[in-house]
Amino acid sequence: MAEGAIVFVIFVSVAAAAVTLMLLLANAGARKPLPQSIVTARGYAVRRWWFATVLVVAVAAFAATIPRLPYPRADELRSSPHFTVVAQQYSFVLPATVPVNTAIVFDVTSRDVNHGFGIYDPAGHVVGQVQAMPDYVNHLPMRFERPGHYTVRCLEFCGVAHAAMQGAFEVR
């Protein structure tokens, strides 16, 4: 399953649970009102556990992201082959091919305005991206495990022909 689809499923599941729970809490026992003091006392007792749960989830989620950060490590920058990418209104200067199953680094910059270097795999899923900025070079480490034709789309608004700004490279 593509990562985008996984995020969509997580979102729909959490959102559906939240909507259901909040509607249930609003309607449960609606015809048998209780004094606010009783509801508050019960709610405050639960809130401690709710707070602890939310905090633990937040900390765990943060910890889980650390090993999956897309940012380049110093050893990757030293040991991997580098490929230059230059963006400009409204095209990319790209390598024609990059090696499969090899750690590589794209050195991405722009000749004019901000662009986005968004990489789509042969199935059309986004597999990574970085901003292409004038005056800066962003180093994007990638490893392609699937050979084929990869499409590049600009993912930062860059002017009137932004939607048409595309490129491509082969992974072999």
Place this chain on the structure above:
Amino acid sequence: MSAQRIMWLYILTGLAILVLMMLLGITMRMEQAGWLSYDATAFYSLLTLHGVGMLTAVALAGLGTLWYLVSRETALDARIAYLAYAFFIAGVLCVIASVLGHFGALWTMLYPLPFVGASWPGWATGTYLIGNLLVMIGFTLWCVQILAALLQRYGIRGMLGVEYIFRGRTFEAAGRRPPPPQMFAALIVSIDGFLASIAGMAIVIALIVRWADASVELDPLWAKNLTYFFGHSFANLTMYMAVAGVYVGLPLCTKREYHTSRPLVIAWWGTLTFVIFAYFHHLYMDFVQPQGVQFVGEIASYLAAIPVVVVTVYGGVLLVHRSGMRWSMGAMFLYAGMIGWVVGGTGAVLDATIPFNFDLHNTLWVPAHFHTYLLEGVVAFTLGWAFVNLEQRSGAVSPSLIRWVTGTCIFGGGALFLLSFYLAGSSGVPRRVAIEPPPGPAIAAVASIGAIVVLIGLLICLAEGVRLARLPRKETA
């Protein structure tokens, strides 16, 4: 009465702009679906106007609500509210003029875009920048007035609730009470809003200088940081403006109290801090940013959610639970707004997770979450607050049929409209494109239907609001 007049001026102006911007939004989704056809220049000009207009609309409604609520606690000079309003309107008119000149760098106008490869005349860029500056001046005026009034009323320690937290027994034994919850919303909006406006004015003035003198060069990363610091914070703060209506409106519906508690004060301290630093998540894909800053962005984005789900929304749910509340239009929108806030927040937190952002950044997932947040959160709160006021004033409530129809349209149509955004975003469809790659157009068609249903619901809702407003005022004993 004067304060109420100002509140309604702000809210009604905001709602009027909102309806117009929704119309623009629908035409853009229909264009992406292939149902309408206009050129890319027009599309990006409309998108620019839609962005600025929508944020100004919801901000105006929220600022009017907060201004009125603060005026109930301490005297405020109405002339400053009118002056700030004039700046807002002048700013919007400038943006409209720039769009007529085909300006289309979008509301984020990332430097050096407004100047390099522009397909619009230079005067349109200048007019747009001046329009932005005027809106920011209006917002700063509002922030300074509210901040000064709160300082005068409570003092710095009092308005932050410092003594209430650290010297609670002495504080309460002296018969003192902390400010009501809505004052914390006003305080945080005015402090963070002031800081964001300073950043916003710094970048806009720098861009105006660049516009006047083409030899001036700016650092694109510096410009991007300032742009998003203002842009993200301003958009985010619209929710904290609108939530004040929940603190006051929901107790009126439930006949219960939403009082200031210690967790509430601490939660607002958290919000004060986290809102400022969350903007870094807009620059995750700028790998030249220091990595520590990226962590700060993720942590701040996660932590910003805690005060919402553990205190404000949780407290709102407790207020409603087993209260025997009658579901009026006001109650429905206020409660639904809390649900919209949680759902939009979930989409935002997922997007603020760096490995997910690697795939979702600048896809339609981004407008998915902020449209949820704004439409089903901020707009719902605004409508809820407006209806609670109208219901209290007239002593009447809307027929349940009207409530069901508007609720079904705004939330059912909204679900269709918003889920389409999420689905397209998770499929990699880019945002801010006049022509979408597949599966964008098919999804945009479904989204267009959802958006039209929302607009119908909103128009019915506004008509019902007018009906309630025309009823005679309830006689009080």
